[in-house]
Amino acid sequence: MYKHILITLDGSSRSEAVLPHASGVARSMGAELTLLRIVDAVNSDWSERGALGKATLDTTARSLFAEHAQTYLDGVAAQLRASGLTVRTLVKQGAAARQIVEAAKEVGADAIAMATHSRRGVTRLMFGSVAEEVLHITSLPTLLVRAA
Numbered sequence: 001m002y003k004h005i006l007i008t009l010d011g012s013s014r015s016e017a018v019l020p021h022a023s024g025v026a027r028s029m030g031a032e033l034t035l036l037r038i039v040d041a042v043n044s045d046w047s048e049r050g051a052l053g054k055a056t057l058d059t060t061a062r063s064l065f066a067e068h069a070q071t072y073l074d075g076v077a078a079q080l081r082a083s084g085l086t087v088r089t090l091v092k093q094g095a096a097a098r099q100i101v102e103a104a105k106e107v108g109a110d111a112i113a114m115a116t117h118s119r120r121g122v123t124r125l126m127f128g129s130v131a132e133e134v135l136h137i138t139s140l141p142t143l144l145v146r147a148a
Contacts, residue, residue: 002031002141006109008100009037011072014147015115021145022113023080032086034107035077037069038096066091097133104140113143 007022009015026033039062073089080087090107092099104112116131131144 002026002029002111004032004034004107004109005111005113006034006036006100006104006107008096008112008114009035009073009076011037011069014117016076017147018113018115018143018145019076019080021143023083023085025111025113025143026085027083032088033080034088034090034103034109035073035080036090036092036100036103037073038099039065039069039091039093040096062093066093096130097137100130100134101138104138109140111141111143112138113145115145115147117147 002025005022005026007018009018022033025031069091070089073091077087077089088107090103092103100112100114103109112134114131114134116129131142135142135144
């Protein structure tokens with residue numbers, strides 16, 4: 001049924017909670033996987049806590065964030081490939097939900113899989129829910145796994 005599943009990861013172990021589920025679906029259907037990491041250096045937790053705040057980061061800093069993201073994805077992809085899956089990686093920059101939907105179109109994915117951090121209350125009001133926003137702007141089937 002599915003031929004290509006886009007999996008979103010943010011570099012945390014919580015986001016990786018989706019991997020066993022999505023890889024199981026991919027294995028059972030012979031689907032290809034694309035691992036996606038969104039780099040939004042200006043709005044990342046690091047920059048919000050750092051002295052730069054919301055200031056625009058220079059090209060070098062953005063490149064470092066992207067390189068770090070690619071290295072992370074390469075490691076996760078290697079583990080999945082070792083289990084016999086076909087895996088590609090993709091790093092994009094910008095607003096997470098919008099970039100997830102655009103990446104799904106770009107790679108020809110027919111499903112999206114992601115972990116939800118289960119934010120509640122004030123935290124959810126402040127930061128919103130990327131998963132919820134993706135659900136609102138995509139027509140693709142979306143697997144959401146609640147991270148522990």
